[in-house]
Amino acid sequence: MARIIVDKKIVKFAVAKDNDGPKAAPDLDRNSDQKVVRMHEKLERPEMLIGSTYKVKTPVYDHAMYVTINDIVLNEGTPHEQRRPFEIFINSKNLDHYQWIVALTRIMSAVFRKGGDVTFLVDELKAVFDPRGGYWQPGGKFMPSIIAELGHIVEKHLIEIGLLKGPDLSTEQRQFIATKKAEFEARGSQKDAFSNNQFPEGAQLCSKCSTAAAVMLDGCMTCLNCGYSKCG
Numbered sequence: 140m141a142r143i144i145v146d147k148k149i150v151k152f153a154v155a156k157d158n159d160g161p162k163a164a165p166d167l168d169r170n171s172d173q174k175v176v177r178m179h180e181k182l183e184r185p186e187m188l189i190g191s192t193y194k195v196k197t198p199v200y201d202h203a204m205y206v207t208i209n210d211i212v213l214n215e216g217t218p219h220e221q222r223r224p225f226e227i228f229i230n231s232k233n234l235d236h237y238q239w240i241v242a243l244t245r246i247m248s249a250v251f252r253k254g255g256d257v258t259f260l261v262d263e264l265k266a267v268f269d270p271r272g273g274y275w276q277p278g279g280k281f282m283p284s285i286i287a288e289l290g291h292i293v294e295k296h297l298i299e300i301g302l303l304k305g306p307d308l309s310t311e312q313r314q315f316i317a318t319k320k321a322e323f324e325a326r327g328s329q330k331d332a333f334s335n336n337q338f339p340e341g342a343q344l345c346s347k348c349s350t351a352a353a354v355m356l357d358g359c360m361t362c363l364n365c366g367y368s369k370c371g
Contacts, residue, residue, distance in 0.1 A: 176213045178223050178254030185211065188225055191299070193292045197285060198274050202232040206289065208296045222300045224251045227293075243286075247293075258303055264290025278337060279351035281344060306348075312366045320363045323354045338363055 176182075190209035197204075211225040226248040229240045250257055269284035282288045297303040323339050338352040345353040345362040352364035359370035 174214075174217075175219050178211075178213065178252070180249075180252050180254070182211070182252065182254075184225065189222075191296060193295070195285075195288055195292065197282070197288065199285070200231075200233050204229055204231040204233070204285075206292050208293070210300060223254075223302065224257065224293075224296065224300070226251060229289075243289075258297060261290050261294040261297065261303070264293065266290075275351075279342070281349045281351070283349075306365065316363050316366055319354075319356050319361060323356060323363075 188209040188211060190207055192205055192207040195204040195206060207228045207230070208224055209226045209228075210222045213219070213221045213223060227244050229244055231240075247260060250260060265287045267284050267286040267290075269286075273281055273283040273287070275281055276288075282291075294303060298305045320339065338350070339354055341354065342351045342363065343353045343360065344351050345364060345367060347367040348362060348365040350362070350364040353360045353362045353367075355361075357370075359368055361368040361370075
């Protein structure tokens with residue numbers, strides 16, 4: 140029996156049975172990814188980047204914050220084209236929190252340039268709670284902290300560039316929510332401090348989407364914003 144010398148890297152293997160005849164090895168295109176540029180920390184910054192700026196005005200600060208996220212386009216003009224966040228800046232006239240703003244944006248920018256899955260930043264930021272209490276956005280959405288709102292901004296940006304999938308409801312879910320919303324509005328409800336929004340008066344805070352849109356329907360609290368219900 141002739142000796143077989145393996146002089147290349149083994150990229151795939153399979154267990155052959157006794158009745159299997161000799162099979163040709165799969166033709167692997169080892170050079171298919173050579174021209175694909177991937178995100179890593181040594182990737183140099185281009186002269187110009189595209190991005191978006193988001194205005195954040197909270198009731199806890201007198202001045203607004205402007206969050207700018209710049210993106211880099213990898214493999215532009217090819218089937219592998221991909222837009223990824225490259226850096227983030229926060230600008231505000233309020234200098235009370237200048238130090239942590241600079242530190243946070245530098246760390247986040249470093250994570251963006253590192254490459255890989257950066258979507259975990261969204262959950263980490265949204266989970267930060269202010270010990271002094273959060274605040275309500277116009278429309279009845281509760282923000283536990285300014286950092287959590289920054290997480291929502293990053294989430295919105297990642298959805299826009301295609302790195303995250305948006306919370307899109309199915310047609311049946313939209314119809315169900317519209318029907319239940321009409322039924323609840325027809326009954327009438329009590330007024331509360333958060334009644335001036337797009338959802339029915341008396342709606343409570345949803346534990347899933349943090350929106351004052353949960354109402355009692357068929358004996359169970361149901362959210363008219365995301366469709367969440369404890370009854371399934």
